[in-house]
Amino acid sequence: MHRLLSSEAEQQLTRARELLASLRDALVRFGASTADEATLARSIRQLDEFFLLVVVGEFNAGKSAFINALLGQPVLQEGVTPTTDRIHLLAHGATTTRHLGDDGVEMLTADVDVLRDVHIVDTPGTNAIIREHERLTSEFVPRSDLVLFVTSADRPFTETERAFLQLIRDWGKKIVIVINKVDILQQETDVQEVVSFVREHATRLLGVSPDIFPVSARLAMQAKRGNPSVWTASRFEALERFLRDTLDETARFQLKLANPLGVGQALAGRYASIASERLTLLHDDLELLDTIDRQIAAYRIDLTRGFEARMSAVEKVLLEMERRGHQYFEDTLRLGRVMDLLNRSRVQKEFEDRVVGNAAQEIERKVAELIDWLIDQDFREWQAITARLTERQQKHESRMLGAPDIGSFHSDRARLMESVGKEAQRVVDSYDQQREAASIADQARTAVAAAAAAGGAALGLGTIITAAATTVAADVTGILLASVVAAIGFLIIPAKRRRAKADLDEKISALRRKLADALRREFQRAQERSAERVASAVAPYTRFVKSEEERWTDAVAQLTSLRDRTAAFLADFKQPVSSR
16 A cells, blocks of 8 residues: 555545544444454555455356456356355465465465456355355455456346345445356347346446446456457456556555445444434433423422322311310400319310310321322322333333344343333332331321420320320410419409410410421421432433433534545545556
């Protein structure tokens, strides 16, 4: 590659190496398969090797006969059955030799001038019975600088040839089509009909009209081996002239450079598509996660709204107790009951019966209903999340399984989604509503006991409330007793009644606020714990999705840019490159 290159060609070579190095780094960074990395590496190494002309086609299309005719010597074995069972690489040598390499490629040397600057590769048939032969052909194609695609005039452009030609096209190779065995056709119109047929289908497949040469390798070999009268009939002159023009130093340089660039462009495009597909998948995942976030937010809003409505029912019981207290003092604190007021225990007992009454039991019932409602909402939320995750997995299962298996993206994603789904399903399957309710009730009872200073976290909620209300009664009746025994007590009953009512109002209101605030704080903590459990279960997958979205967004941008830059570079080859 470095021999006799012009400064312009040297600049192109340097530019190509830099571009290919960037592409190689990008493929490594974004998890390309080892096989694809190796393909690009081999292609880059080809820059420092001989020009590689690869001959492909179905067996019995006459590939070996065509190469022999091109060389003018029977270097390769010919036959009516598949005779090429491995890749043959033909190079120049002073003598004819054969050597089988470790890679399964058989090296043949022959003293033929065309092989001084070009290596020719003969490959097994694309429809070889032994599929390993076809695999070798498919793997060798990316290394080619120019592909001669040989088809037969008696069965031109078969289905397997179409499929293989598409594979070559995807690697961005320069393709020349050779229609061999045209000597079996009787009329020139038959030859043109075959050429038109092949051109039509090849153009449709490749997107461009390829160079097509109808030839007879058999007649060409006869002409070169002593029967020049059949040379014109062989039609080989046009093909050889084309190859001489195509394989001059400048053209070889451009095709040699186009080889790794074409491979790079194909790989960049392939992995840009993979990255784009992954982004689409991740965007759907982000939408799912956003839906779950919105669902949790809506759940918390609905929970708060429903909680406040149920807390109002609890507070209503305390307000009703407050109202009964006012009425009790209206009825009790009057002159006609002065003697009763001297009996503190009686007043206190009456206060408990008339004012406290069944408020404690009613509050306990309301709180139990609130807890049951809260537990039911929590359970429904987990069920909804489980259903969404299951739907997501089922909807995209086939797509995930069919995606290119490179790196650990799909396995990591599937593992994390499965982990979230399993955790959500585990919560649903193991959700013990009685246990959850008992836990929240214990925490609420402890909070209420602390707020009411009842010191009875081990007691029932109703007992705690009764104890708190009784303390209020003792405080108020203590005030009454002190007032009654005062010397002027009988004269100031109305004033004491007003003070007692004010004290009761203050103490009952304070108790109501403490109890309500304690319950509210505890239930808010219960809501937060539930939301945190969901967020904690989803968090690993959320982090993965957001991280991978950033990674593959970057991949799409970089690989698309490299693909387009490579395509632009290849387009520059339409301009002539001068050689020294």
